[in-house]
Amino acid sequence: MAEVGVADRGDPLRDICDQLAGRLPALARLTPEPDSPVTAAPGMHGRAAAAPLPGNPQAFYAYTGIWASARWAEQILLYAVGAAQLERRGGSDANTVRALTEAIPRLAAGVDDEVYRMVITDLARRLNDVLSVAAIDEAEKWRPLGRARRCPRCDCPQLHAALDAAGRPTGHIECFTYDCTDANGYRPAAQASTDEHGHPVLAWADGTIERGLQEAA
């Protein structure tokens, strides 16, 4: 892994955190619900249990690694900036995303180089774990639709278009906002299509039809 230059401070950590947060929904889809809540201890980077893991073990390892590292990094940073109280994060993905996208980049601005390097090294290792999950690379390629397009459910510009192996849009679109659900309680997903007049529409899985689109993804 490349040595992280101190002169590079600021953006690389935020970039890594954003990438980890952005991959979390795909990893969660590849990781079946565990029978009991995930209890990976902060800083626990060892190999998992002897029993075979269900589903995709690589994805499970990457997913729980992000979970643990995000909390560990936030605690270390809070300690390093002399916070009176160490916040305890709950176990949800939403909390992991908040730690990654809000707390960690903000706190890291106020710590010395040694702590900063420790945190970014650990999170970069998590990102390597994520990128080595084969299914992420092969089947889970997504292109953000950009700020102009908003999810009809959460009104956030977090819509992503799935790409095929050649990098072309498949017409399948999902909302990546971590707690967004459709009318049926699932992550909102739509297929780009055309109506009876040939105009582009988005047909959402819960039955919502979005018309008046400038361009279907």
Ligand SMILES: [Zn+2]
């Ligand atoms: Zn949404």
